[in-house]
Amino acid sequence: MTSILGLSLTALLVAGFIWFLPILLILRSRKTNGAEKLFWILAVVFVSWFAWILYLLLAPLGERKGSEH
Structure with a gap:
């Protein structure tokens, strides 16, 4: 029973990481900033x-x- 619970917890953590x-x-990206970054998050x-x-x-x-890229 413990291994089933551990497997479920691991799967939940992996799914949470993939969702996050x-x-x-986006937070680390330099493509946007401020309100636009908040909109995308x-x-x-x-969605x-x-x-x-x-x-x-x-x-x-x-x-x-201010960007010349």
């Missing part, structure tokens, strides 16, 4: 990985100020 991974990647929380894929394709939504 896009949020960490909320989109990931409420799922599809929002992260859109982030990779579309971010930044507007022109960044």
Whole structure:
């Protein structure tokens, strides 16, 4: 019984990390900042990985100020 419980806990932790991974990647990204970054994080929380894929394709939504990249 203990191994089944341990396996379930491990699976839950792995699933939680996979769910949280896009949020960490957005937080560490330099593509956006401020309110736009908050928007993308909320989109990931409420919409799922599809929002992260859109982030990779579309971010930044507007022109960044002070950047010559």
